[in-house]
Amino acid sequence: MVERELPKLEVAGSRPVVRLVSSGAVQSTGGGGARAARRGAILVVSVLATLLAFTGAQAAALDELHVGDREIRDSHDRQVLLRGVNVSALTDQYQVDPDLPPVVPLRGRDYRRMEALGFNVIRLAVNWSKLEPERGQINSHYIERIRKVVEKAADHGMYTIIDMHNGGWGKYVATPPGEKCPGDLRKSHGWLGAPEWATFLDGQSTCHDDRTNKRTPAVKAAWDNFWNNTRRLVWVDGRGIQDHLVSVWGVLGRAFAHEPAVAGYDLLNEADPGNTRRDQQAFTGKFDADAIAAIRQSEAQAGGFSHMILFEPNLTWSQNGLASHSPAPGFSDDPNLVFAPHLYGRDVHTTTRSLKLVRRDLKKQERRVAHRARSYGAALWIGEWSFSIFDESALKKLRTHIEIQDSNQLGSAWWQWKVGCGAPQRFESLKPKPSFAVIGNLNPTKCPSGKRVARPKGWKAIIARAYPRAAPGTLTQLSAHGSRISLEGESRCYSRLRASDPKACQLVVWIPKRKHDAGRRPRIDGHHLRQLLVRRVSRGWLAKADVRGDYSLSAD
Numbered sequence: 001m002v003e004r005e006l007p008k009l010e011v012a013g014s015r016p017v018v019r020l021v022s023s024g025a026v027q028s029t030g031g032g033g034a035r036a037a038r039r040g041a042i043l044v045v046s047v048l049a050t051l052l053a054f055t056g057a058q059a060a061a062l063d064e065l066h067v068g069d070r071e072i073r074d075s076h077d078r079q080v081l082l083r084g085v086n087v088s089a090l091t092d093q094y095q096v097d098p099d100l101p102p103v104v105p106l107r108g109r110d111y112r113r114m115e116a117l118g119f120n121v122i123r124l125a126v127n128w129s130k131l132e133p134e135r136g137q138i139n140s141h142y143i144e145r146i147r148k149v150v151e152k153a154a155d156h157g158m159y160t161i162i163d164m165h166n167g168g169w170g171k172y173v174a175t176p177p178g179e180k181c182p183g184d185l186r187k188s189h190g191w192l193g194a195p196e197w198a199t200f201l202d203g204q205s206t207c208h209d210d211r212t213n214k215r216t217p218a219v220k221a222a223w224d225n226f227w228n229n230t231r232r233l234v235w236v237d238g239r240g241i242q243d244h245l246v247s248v249w250g251v252l253g254r255a256f257a258h259e260p261a262v263a264g265y266d267l268l269n270e271a272d273p274g275n276t277r278r279d280q281q282a283f284t285g286k287f288d289a290d291a292i293a294a295i296r297q298s299e300a301q302a303g304g305f306s307h308m309i310l311f312e313p314n315l316t317w318s319q320n321g322l323a324s325h326s327p328a329p330g331f332s333d334d335p336n337l338v339f340a341p342h343l344y345g346r347d348v349h350t351t352t353r354s355l356k357l358v359r360r361d362l363k364k365q366e367r368r369v370a371h372r373a374r375s376y377g378a379a380l381w382i383g384e385w386s387f388s389i390f391d392e393s394a395l396k397k398l399r400t401h402i403e404i405q406d407s408n409q410l411g412s413a414w415w416q417w418k419v420g421c422g423a424p425q426r427f428e429s430l431k432p433k434p435s436f437a438v439i440g441n442l443n444p445t446k447c448p449s450g451k452r453v454a455r456p457k458g459w460k461a462i463i464a465r466a467y468p469r470a471a472p473g474t475l476t477q478l479s480a481h482g483s484r485i486s487l488e489g490e491s492r493c494y495s496r497l498r499a500s501d502p503k504a505c506q507l508v509v510w511i512p513k514r515k516h517d518a519g520r521r522p523r524i525d526g527h528h529l530r531q532l533l534v535r536r537v538s539r540g541w542l543a544k545a546d547v548r549g550d551y552s553l554s555a556d
Contacts, residue, residue, distance in 0.1 A: 062154055064260045064305055067336045067379045071474065072263075072308070072411065076504040078470040079489075082159065082263060082411035084121035085114060085442065086384060089417075090145060092127040093424055094171040094190030097432035100422030100448055106149065110417065115156040116539035117464040118510045121263060122153050123383060123413040125165035129195040131248050135235070138248070143255050154261035161310060161413070162252060163266035163383075164245070166193030168214035168424075169222040173199065173206060175430060181207035186429040188216055198241040200225040215272065223274030227283040246290045253295035257304025264308030266340060266383060267291045270315040273325060284314060285327035292332050310340040312383065313372075318346055318361075322368050329375040339373040341365075342384035342415075343401070351391040358393075359400045366404050382412035389441050389456050398462045402481070406467075409475040414442055414463055421447035461515065466555060470508040472547050483514050483522060483540075486554040493547050505546050511555050512540040526553035 063074035072080045093102035114122065130142045150160045168191025175187035185207035191214060202225070204217035229240030239247075249265065256262045267288055273280040288311045299306055313326035326339075345362035347353045373380035385401055387394040405412055419425075419440040426434045426447070438446055442463065444453040461482035468475065473491025480486070493505035507529070511522045522541050524532060528551040533544045543555065 062157075062159060062261045065159070065263050065308055066306070067308060067338060069474065070374065070377060070379050072338065072379050072381065074470060076470075076501055076506075078472050078504065078506075079409075079468075079475055080411075080470055081409070081467050081475075082121040082161075082381065082413075083467050084119040084123065084158065084412075085117075085414045086123045086125060086163075086416040087149075088125045088165070088419070090127075090130070090142075090149065091125050091165060091192050092130045092171065093192040093420075093422075094174065095422055096189050096424060096427040096430065097422050097434075100432075101420050102422040102424060103420045104418040104445075106152075108152075111152055111156045111158075112538065114153075114158060114417070117460070118467070118512055118540055119158055120469055120510075121159040121161060121411070121413065122149075122417075123161045123163050123266065124149055124153075125163050125269070127165060127192055128198070128245055128248060129170055129193065131251075132244060133195055135195075135197045135244065136237075138251050143252070147255070150256070150259065150261050159261055159263035161263050161266055162256070163269055163310075164249070165269040166271065167191045167269070168193070169219045169272070170194035170196075170199055172196040173201065173216065173219050173222060175206040179206070181205075185209055188213075188218075189424050189427055189430050191424055194222070194226070194241075198226075198244065200230050200241075219272065220274040223272040224276065227274060227276050227279075227287075242287060242290075246287070246294050249291045250294035250298045253298035253304075253307075254302050256307070257299045257302035259304075262307055264310050264336075264338060265295060266310040266312070268312065269383075270312065270342065272315045273320075278324065280314060281324055281326065281328050284325075285331035288327050289332050292334050296334070306334075306336050308336045308338050308379075309334060310338045310381065310383065312339075313341050313369075317341070318344075318365060322372055326372060327376075335377075337376055337378035338381050339369065339376055339378045340381045340383040341369045343369070343382050343404075344385065345397070345401075347387065347391075347397065351388045351394075355393045355396050355400070358397050362400060362404055366408060370408065380408075380410060382410055384415040385412055386415040386441055389438070389444055394456065395458045395462075398459065399481075402462055402465065403479075406478045406480055409478050416440075416442070418443045419445065421445065421450060461512075464512050466509065466511045468507065468509045468553075470506070472505050472507060472551075477552075483512050484556050485509065485511065486552075488550070488552045489547070490550050491547055493549060493551075498546070502546075505548070507543075507545050507547050507551070507553065509543045509553060509555070510540060511543060522555045524553065524555050527551055529553060 065072055065074055065080060068077060072082060074080050089103055089106040091103055095102050126146055131139055133139055153160050170193040171190035174190040181187055188206045188208045199222055201218040202221040204221040206216050206218040208216045226242055229242040231240040271284060276283055292309050313322055317325040343362060343365050345358040347358045370380055387397050426439055428435050438444055438453055446453050465480040465482055466485035467480055468487055471489050472493050473489050475487060475489050477488040498505050514520055524543055528548040529545040531546045535542045
């Protein structure tokens with residue numbers, strides 16, 4: 001197995017690290033002299049830890065991840081919460097305005113800023129149109145670009161989920177030059193996803209109105225042909241377009257077979273059911289199963305390990321039913337499955353829905369996807385979530401969302417890191433006149449200048465809130481906001497397990513710096529914690545402690 005060491009940490013001062021070890025009694029270092037501590041079966045820790053200051057990321061290689069007991073776990077069987085952001089820098093998007101690039105390249109400072117927000121994962125969007133630009137020809141240069149992002153993210157302590165991203169089928173569904181749209185319909189630009197050679201529109205209209213923006217008759221026809229595995233008669237190998245995407249997954253599985261920094265593979269982003277209706281469950285289940293088989297075969301042939309497989313319901317599940325718009329339970333017996341729906345509370349394309357309705361829909365959606373994940377025997381992870389900076393209720397909606405995430409101990413990836421001024425969603429038609437001047441949310445940008453706009457107040461405390469990165473056993477309670485966190489867990493961490501694998505009993509918690517009094521050390525309280533160590537990392541702290549049995553931790 002190939003492992004890469006993260007940058008070594010440097011001591012920024014001469015103060016030693018304080019390790020607090022207790023076997024029945026604990027002393028607090030907070031506020032001066034020692035005080036008597038309660039003895040007994042429940043070990044209580046209260047400490048204001050002396051620090052070791054670092055200038056880089058945590059000096060540890062990323063563990064292989066897998067699914068166990070329907071949770072994401074590391075090689076020490078600790079529950080892992082993956083919290084991070086979607087990145088679209090490598091996508092192949094339609095360009096409406098030739099002077100405005102549709103994507104923003106990743107630079108070194110982007111990785112540093114993600115790390116400073118406490119992220120430990122990026123969901124990296126890649127496109128079939130770049131991986132297989134010509135039928136049967138794999139773009140190895142593009143795979144190396146993916147590899148470089150994986151490596152740089154790992155250098156900053158972040159895993160990568162490789163996401164086969166699709167939105168509106170692809171670039172080649174735009175209205176042809178000279179074609180006129182009837183009535184109030186408008187000409188359509190393209191989007192991102194599939195290559196031109198795999199785009200079969202069957203002569204359907206490319207024109208759209210406000211409701212059919214990404215789902216014109218032509219787009220639906222393209223998806224119908226994908227689900228039916230269409231091929232041209234001159235393709236003598238007999239393989240259809242879906243077969244080709246399955247093969248591309250096999251290539252990626254081989255390329256990253258030994259890479260622990262790749263957390264997993266997201267098979268197909270927001271697939272459109274097209275006109276398949278009741279057959280959609282069977283269609284999506286077959287594609288997912290075939291892609292999983294291709295990845296597993298490649299990993300085995302390369303002598304690698306089995307990465308997690310993330311799969312999603314299709315684009316319209318929240319309106320048309322989750323059961324009929326996701327694979328049937330039992331579609332795969334693979335043990336490393338993660339169900340990864342996107343939770344927007346039906347608020348993704350609006351800024352006016354009331355907080356009450358969004359809260360209702362988010363809670364309902366979480367219950368539905370959690371039940372569906374259990375039916376698969378899969379872990380649950382939120383692949384996308386966000387709100388618009390122009391929504392006056394956005395902050396309250398964000399708070400609702402993290403309450404749902406944390407109360408269910410869920411990981412997630414924010415949509416998205418940066419958006420280019422030339423991104424197709426900024427244009428309503430083929431005319432290079434954008435519909436709005438500011439784009440993005442986490443890193444909003446004024447267009448066309450590309451100048452950064454201030455992030456809305458209060459957002460950072462939500463998106464970059466404290467969370468447990470690795471928890472022995474299973475988390476049973478979690479709540480957090482900013483640098484405040486409270487968690488509980490159940491474990492089998494007693495002397496026998498600690499002796500066989502000491503790291504299996506180590507709790508790791510990310511805590512951001514406080515907005516005010518940023519230099520103040522976090523105060524840690526807890527039960528059944530020992531050998532507590534708090535380290536300064538980029539824009540925050542990393543707290544580690546060995547746990548025993550059932551445990552709890554709180555910080556402020």
